[in-house]
Amino acid sequence: MSDQKIPFSRRQFLATTALGAAASIAMPSVLRAAAAPVKLGVLHPVTGALSYSGTQGRLGAMLAIDEINAAGGIKSLGGAKIDPMLGDARSTPAGGTAEVEKMNSAGVSCIVGGYASSICLATTQAAARYNLPYVVDVGVADSIVKRGLKNTFRFGPGFGVIAKTALDNLVTINDQAGKPAKTVMIVHEDSLFGSGLAKLLNAQLPGKGFKVLETIAHPTPTRDFNTIVLKIKAQNPDIVIPADYYNEYVLLARTMLQQHVRPKGIYSVLGGAASSYKFVKEFPEAAKGIMDCNHWFNPLSAKAQALKKQVEAKGQFFTYEVYLNYSAIGLVADALERAASADRAKLIAALASSTWSGHIMPYGPTKFVNGQNQGAAPCNTQVQDNDIKVIMPPKFANAKPIFPMPA
């Protein structure tokens, strides 16, 4: 994947701005007729360890920008087009901050993206120094919106909401099935994401009637899951809760199938592969019946389904990075429309008062409190009939949960 930074040397910059200035003096009316485009920073980790997610995120953002521009741009700004300035965070917070500096100098009105929590924490803060509005695309760490930064907005849900929803829904699903599950085993990767989740589950599950038999941590990458699966087999839990990144998640699920380990349910929270079309397509047998609580689009939205087709036609998978970024750009466009200005302060005010409902997520109209969209929530999905179905919340569900899994 090539790095698509806009090559723009100081000389070129001076030359074009000088020309532009000269032109605007010479023929001001012509320039005013075609509205000046709104510069928008699109920042993702498109190289390094997170490059797959970053590239997917960029795809979602660009699809939204192309769509908005094709539909006539920002109407309140005289049909101004959105002019994306692409940035590469190189999978590190430092890389992200450097791009924010560049984008600020280039005069962007707003930045969208970041992807990883660690990057978002750094980039939002860097942007805050310039009062530059920043819309976080994914970054689920709760601290991102809890530092009192006026410029920072998150359209999607944070970790706390996701974990709470996941636990509540697990209880609901188990209750509806007549409480067949009493014991769980947690398999998690040993960095902040997996360990944090395991700790939270260990604290909460006993109070909800589940006994945690064992919690197994493993590093990323882990080459072999046979020992872990042997342990699962020996303990024979009703539910296995994996909290891993994609590769390890797939290896674990495949090894469980090889070792004929079939618990009543596999239930994950922000599971690396559990709600991934790639996993379902490549290993339908291993993915069958897996439940996940994760970011998901509104399956009942026709617009979402159309976008899914569009992404799949490009030979890409419709991953959460795509639709979260697509939505984040839509949110900014809506704010620009209402602000009728590309001014940063006015845009922040417009974002803060946003009540946007034209999106494809199961969130309802936006309502920001301290930068967090209050309606944002995850969905519970399950792999059924070689597809990923939404089973919770009932309002957006397109299937019923299958639990316990048939032996």
Add this chain to the structure above:
Amino acid sequence: MFSPTILIPAIINGLLTGAVYALIALGLTLIYGVLHIINFAHGALLTAAMFAAYFAYHQLGIDPYVAAFILAPAFFALGYGLQRFIIGPASHGDDRNMLLVTLGLAVIIENALLYAFRADTRTIDVPYAFQSIDFGFTFLAVPRVIGFVAVFVVALVLWLIMSFTDTGRAIRAVAKEKLGAELAGIDVAHVYAMTFGLGTACVAIAACLLIPTYYVNPSAGNAFVLVAFTIVVLGGMGSVPGALIGGLVIGVVESLSSLFFGESLGQMGIFLIFIAVLLVRPRGLFGAQA
């Protein structure tokens, strides 16, 4: 603390995993034994071979086990060419330069793969991926059993080459006494390249054995090579039987220590052995006396 029903499968599983480690270490130790360099490009070449096996299956529909028969000669030629035309000439006769050249090659290969295929993780779904043999007390996945057997076949073939062919004799001669071999009329540059080729062919076969149950992305090979380094040290630098037994030992150690100490610390067991061997028996299990 663990019953035999979990202990025995864990040991068997360690042996199965260890066999593939051994094959990767075999290539590494061969190159070390003759060229006296640590081949830093080993991991990158493993990744490249895994990509080759992936595309052989994905684009051409060639089963990885069949692809091994094509990729082994292909990677032998690649390894030969690398040593003969790049590493050898670029090092100007200095071993330390050779080391740096392999490091440079690793960076180039990895980034070329990243550029060409992106960081996306790829897997293949062979029809037998989820078949397992029921031994009553445990299930063993068919691809892993095939891999285990294949490693011993490869080791046997390698031993036959080294023992009974002129090339093998020349390789052993160069490994023992480079100057003497040169005086006896052996083309050292050719032998170096042959050795590098054999080492690379081992990696290509290992890639074909791994791909049915593992995945490939541009940094997939690295996870194995660090372990392979440990095995080479444990078995003795340059020792072929050492690599084989070292691989099996490390596989079992990894499996058992992850059983007893947890997966995160299981990796530590391997590297504790690494340090212990360096302290207590620096020449390894089968290494020649320095």
